[in-house]
Amino acid sequence: MAMYIRVKRSKTTYFIQCDPTETTLDIKQKLHTLIDQPVNDQRLILMNTGDILEDSKTLADQKVENDAVVALTLRKGCFFLLVFFFCSFHFLEMFLIAHHPFPVILIC
Amino acid sequence: MKKEDTVKLISAEGMEFVIDKEAAMVSQTIRNMLTSPGGFAEAEHGEVTFPEISAVILEKICQYFYWSLQYSRGKETEFHIEPELTLELMMAANYLHT
Numbered sequence: 262m263a264m265y266i267r268v269k270r271s272k273t274t275y276f277i278q279c280d281p282t283e284t285t286l287d288i289k290q291k292l293h294t295l296i297d298q299p300v301n302d303q304r305l306i307l308m309n310t311g312d313i314l315e316d317s318k319t320l321a322d323q324k325v326e327n328d329a330v331v332a333l334t335l336r337k338g339c340f341f342l343l344v345f346f347f348c349s350f351h352f353l354e355m356f357l358i359a360h361h362p363f364p365v366i367l368i369c
Numbered sequence: 370m371k372k373e374d375t376v377k378l379i380s381a382e383g384m385e386f387v388i389d390k391e392a393a394m395v396s397q398t399i400r401n402m403l404t405s406p407g408g409f410a411e412a413e414h415g416e417v418t419f420p421e422i423s424a425v426i427l428e429k430i431c432q433y434f435y436w437s438l439q440y441s442r443g444k445e446t447e448f449h450i451e452p453e454l455t456l457e458l459m460m461a462a463n464y465l466h467t
Contacts, residue, residue: 263444265435267428273385276392276431295372295387327439328432 264327266320268292268305270334281321285314292333302336376403376415378431384424390415392434397466421464426457430465437467 266288268275277291289300305314307323308330314323325331376393378386394400402411411417419427429450436448450458 264439272383273387274428274431276386276388276435278389278435295375328435 266325267328267330268333269308269330270332275333279320281325282319284317284319285323286316288314288320288331289316298335304334304336306332306334308332373415376417378427379416379418380422380424380427381420382424384427386427386431388431388434392431392438395434395437395467396430399465422461423457426454426461429454429458430461430467433467 263280265276265278268277268288275292275295277288279288279291285305286300288305289303292298292303293300306312307314307325310324312323314325314331374390375387376390376399378388378393378399380386390403393403399417402409402417403415405412422430433448436446439446
C-alpha cells in the first residue's frame with residue numbers, strides 16, 4: 262500500500278488503500294465490494310478542489326494525494342421518481358376535477 | 370479488498386469509519402476485541418462502538434493506524450497532530466493501547 266484516501270458519504274468514512282497509479286474506476290470497484298452500489302452509479306468528488314474524478318484518469322493525474330478526502334455521491338432512480346411524481350400529480354388533478362370541477366378550473 | 374477484511378468503528382455521535390482489519394489491529398485493544406474467542410458480537414459483525422470517543426478523535430486515530438502501517442513499511446513521514454486534540458487523543462490512545 263502506497264497511500265490511502267478517505268471516502269466520505271453521510272455518516273460513514275471509508276478508508277481505502279490504493280496506489281497513485283490506480284484509476285478512479287479501480288477505486289469505484291473497491292467501493293462496490295463494500296457498499297454494493299454499481300460502479301456507474303457512483304460519483305467521486307475531490308474535496309480539496311471540488312473536481313469530479315474521471316473514471317479513466319489515475320489518482321496521480323488528478324492530484325489525489327495520500328490522506329485526501331473524497332466525497333461519494335450515488336445516482337438513485339431519479340428518472341423513475343420524476344415519472345412517478347408527474348403521474349401522481351395528474352391523478353390528483355383528475356380526482357379533483359371529478360369531484361369539484363369548478364374550483365379546480367379556477368385554480369388552473 | 371473484501372467486506373470481511375474491514376471493520377467498522379463507530380464514534381460517540383454515531384459516525385462510522387470503515388477501515389481495514391489490518392489497520393485496526395495496530396491497536397492492541399481492538400485486536401483483542403476482534404480476535405478473542407467466544408463469538409463476541411464485535412468479532413462476528415466486525416463492528417466496534419466507542420461511546421467515549423468523539424468522531425474527530427476517532428478519525429485521527431484511524432489516520433494514525435494507516436500512518437503506522439506506512440511507517441512500518443519504511444515510508445518515513447511525519448504524523449501531524451493539531452495541538453487542541455492532543456489531550457483527548459492521548460486518553461483515547463491509552464484506552465486503545467496504541
